[in-house]
Amino acid sequence: MKVENWKGTISYHPHSVEKVTAVEDIVRIVRDTTRYPSPVRAKGSHHSTTKCIVAEGGTVLDMTAMNRTLHIDKEQMTITMEAGKLHLDAARELEAAGLQFYVNVEIGNMTVGSGACCGTKDASYFSGGAWEFGQVASYVVGMKLVQADGSILEVTEESDPELMVLLRSSYGMLGVVYEVTFKVKPLQAMKFEHRAYLVDEFADKLDSLVKQDKSMMLYLFPFRNRVVVEYRSDGEGSPRSGTWQWAMRNYSWKTISPAWGKVVTRFIPGKWLKSKLVNVFNFFVQLILVRLIRGSAVSPADQIIRYPEKAGFASYTFSIWSFPMEEYPETIKAYFKFCRDYFQETGYRCDMLNVGYHIAQDNSSLFSYTRKGPALTLDPVSTGSAGWPEFLTAYNEFCGLHHGTPLFNQTRGITPAQAKMAFGEEIGIFQNHRRQMDPGGRFYTPYFQYLFE
Ligand SMILES: Cc1cc2nc3c(=O)[nH]c(=O)nc-3n(C[C@H](O)[C@H](O)[C@H](O)COP(=O)(O)OP(=O)(O)OC[C@H]3O[C@@H](n4cnc5c(N)ncnc54)[C@H](O)[C@@H]3O)c2cc1C
CATH class of the missing domain: 3.30.43.10 (Uridine Diphospho-n-acetylenolpyruvylglucosamine Reductase, domain 2)
Structure with a gap:
């Protein structure tokens, strides 16, 4: 099988x-x-x-058949679900109840059980005078698991906050999560818009851009030397759901961009012509984002995308590392140069634009990539064309040298040395607990054995 x-x-x-x-x-x-x-x-x-x-x-x-919502509690502001529930389905149910998740990741197909115990990312949101977290698991306040001996473990933020920190990063190794409770908040209209910068200008201004207290997702164009920032912040009035702006943005990201990348990579001869055509497409993407894609009172759930059951012709893959915010101005410039140098040397470049996120400091989970401070990410995106795995090996080396931190479920091809460089101490702590909770290694897999030992 x-x-x-x-x-x-x-x-x-x-x-x-x-x-x-x-x-x-x-x-x-x-x-x-x-x-x-x-x-x-x-x-x-x-x-x-x-x-x-x-x-x-x-x-x-x-787990996908265990997909019921068990309880939405408007007093406690929580939602309790079976672990196989999809993030987008839950977000729409919350929206109907006048509530929303704190973190609305773009991937609607993610199950909430995975979101509760694995790495995730979305640009941190600023609301009520403070930065919110950008990781889904940080808002999990209760979990029920089946442990390695078949017994049931029920943990809440109140009963055992330290164990919750481990469980939020457990990647299935401390038990099978079958029920999760998330903290939620009242539905709030969101304003969003896009602005374009030259990369040097973006790097110089990063500090002041972050101080605007708006959520920042980045669209990166290493071969056009540009960064487009998607700013999101609280809007006025009641939120509108199903807006054409988000529908267009999401359709373009999910279908048109990868389709263009795939067609160019497959059917156009010559690396320079291919590259030119990706750049031309990206020029129009930038233009449309900046000129058309904005809104003053949209529903945050609109930013979540439902991808097809199986990846078809028009689909993409990606990787991610996060970097300390104070070093990011230099890191992003070095990354743009790295992409161009790599193309010169090997003829390979990503056939889609890249992205990045600004994410607040967060100690809610042991393998949080922002434990030491706020961070921004560099996420290459590609249709997965020939040369992608080799590119990722070089990218991983670049990220290791620039003090990057990976995500175990989203950063492909990392080495044990790279895992330990980012999480040496945390791996030790996790392994101690894991050995106690699962002495026979019922949930321990060769992938984590390779990285942790
Ligand atoms: C096109 C695309 C776009 C994406 N966009 C984003 C994005 O915007 N933001 C983001 O954060 N991520 C994104 N991702 C990555 C994705 O969200 C994560 O990899 C997520 O973990 C996938 O969830 P899943 O339900 O598919 O879990 P799986 O991939 O099936 O499993 C992931 C891990 O979780 C464990 N696991 C799953 N369910 C349970 C459970 N109930 N109990 C214990 N362990 C469990 C599994 O054993 C496995 O180790 C994207 C991925 C793709 C392909």
């Missing part, structure tokens, strides 16, 4: 895939080590871009 991630860039062969519909199914499977060999791995929508999903020869628990 072969299982692939969404984009088909990673595949593995488990012993079996079990579609679970209730916690009793999970308990039964976890307890029966003969019929269901280790490692036991929960499966969400498999949108991860690393081998964190791999359970070679093991047992995969498909």
Whole structure:
């Protein structure tokens, strides 16, 4: 049996895939080590871009049928769901109830169970006079898990805040999450607009741009020397849902950009002509973003995208590292140069624009990439054309040299040395707890063994 991630860039062969519909199914499977060999791995929508999903020869628990919302509590401001619920479906239910998530990541297909225990990213939002976190798991206030011996563990932020820090970064290694409770907030209209900068100007002004107290997502154009910033902030009045501006932005990002990149890469001869055509397309993307894509009172859920079940012709993949904010002005300029130098040397460049996010300091999870301070990311994006894996190896080396921090489910191809450079101390802490909670390694996979040992 072969299982692939969404984009088909990673595949593995488990012993079996079990579609679970209730916690009793999970308990039964976890307890029966003969019929269901280790490692036991929960499966969400498999949108991860690393081998964190791999359970070679093991047992995969498909969580997607456990997708009910159990309770929306308007007094406590929480939502409790089964772990296989999709982020976008939950966001729309909250919207109907006059509520919203704090973090609305673009990937609507992400299951909330994965969001609760893995790395995620969205530009931090500024509201009520403070920066909010940019990681989904940071707003998880309760989790229920099936542990390695089949027993149930219920933890809340109140009962055990230290354990919550570990669980929010557990990537399935401390138990199978079957129920999660997120803190939510009242639905707030969002204003958004785009501004373009030359990269030098952006780097020089970064400090003052951040001090505007607006959420900042970046569109990066290393071959055009430009950065477009998507600013998001609180708007006035009641939020409108389903606006054409977000629909257009999302359709272009999800379908038109990768389709263009794929056609150019496949059918146009010569690296210079290919590159020129990607640049021309990106010029129009910039123009449309800056001139047309804005709104004064939209619903935050509009920024979440529902991707097709399976990646088709027009689909993309990406990677990510985050960097200390104070070094980012130099890092982004060096990254643009790195991309151009790499193209000169090898003929490879990303056939889509790149992105980045400004994310607030956050100690809510052990493997948070902003534990030491606020950070910005550099996320190359590509249709996954020939040369992409080799590019990522060079990019990972670049990021390691620039004090980058990876995400175990989204940064492809990192080495143990790179993992330890970013999280040496945290890996030690995690391993101590993991050995106590799962002495037989029921949930421990070769990918994490490789990175952690
Ligand atoms: C096109 C695309 C766009 C993306 N955009 C974004 C984005 O904007 N922001 C962002 O943060 N991420 C983004 N991602 C990455 C994606 O959100 C993460 O990789 C996320 O973890 C995927 O969730 P999933 O449900 O598909 O989990 P999977 O990929 O199936 O699993 C991820 C990990 O979580 C574990 N896991 C899953 N469910 C459970 C559970 N119930 N209990 C315990 N462990 C579990 C798995 O074992 C695995 O280790 C994007 C990915 C793609 C392909």
